[in-house]
Amino acid sequence: MTPTPTEPTEADSTAPQPSDIKLAMRNMVRKSGTSLKHFALTTVGLMAALVGLAYLTR
Numbered sequence: 001m002t003p004t005p006t007e008p009t010e011a012d013s014t015a016p017q018p019s020d021i022k023l024a025m026r027n028m029v030r031k032s033g034t035s036l037k038h039f040a041l042t043t044v045g046l047m048a049a050l051v052g053l054a055y056l057t058r
Helices: 010-014 020-032 030-055
Strands: none
Touching: 020 030
C-alpha cells in the first residue's frame, strides 16, 4: 500500500515542521494582492457596521 499525502512518511517525520505562523506569513507575502483586498473589504465592512450601529442608536 502506498502512503497517501496525508500520511506522514519517515522522511517527513524527521524534518522539522514549519509553524502555522510561518506558513501564514509566507502565504501573505506570496499572495499580497489577495491579502490586501481581503483586508480592505474587512475594514470597509467593519466601518460600515459601526457607522450603521451609531446611526441606529443615536
